[in-house]
Amino acid sequence: MGRTAPTYRQALEERLKRWDAFARLLTDPEERAAFELVRTGARRFVAQATYVGSPDLLEAILLSVLTDLAGRLRAEPPAPPGPP
Numbered sequence: 001m002g003r004t005a006p007t008y009r010q011a012l013e014e015r016l017k018r019w020d021a022f023a024r025l026l027t028d029p030e031e032r033a034a035f036e037l038v039r040t041g042a043r044r045f046v047a048q049a050t051y052v053g054s055p056d057l058l059e060a061i062l063l064s065v066l067t068d069l070a071g072r073l074r075a076e077p078p079a080p081p082g083p084p
Contacts, residue, residue: 008050011057012042041068 006014016039026032042061045068049060 008053008057008060009046012046012049012061015057015061016042037069037072038065041065044068 019039023032023035026035042064045064049064052060054060
């Protein structure tokens with residue numbers, strides 16, 4: 001018998017597809033690149049989000065994105081201090 005509920009990965013891809021309209025409205029290339037980083041972050045922790053099995057898809061997506069962005073921030077060198 002087939003599954004009655006989509007897998008986390010399937011549900012994630014459906015949600016990200018719904019975000020395409022938002023992505024098309026971003027006119028600045030830097031904004032589009034930033035949005036693609038968000039999508040990448042959402043996909044990066046699919047295994048962990050699947051294992052947790054939260055009934056709230058958005059919660060799992062946000063935790064994945066925030067964890068990815070926090071890791072990227074830690075990997076970047078600190079910004080030089082600005083003028084006093």
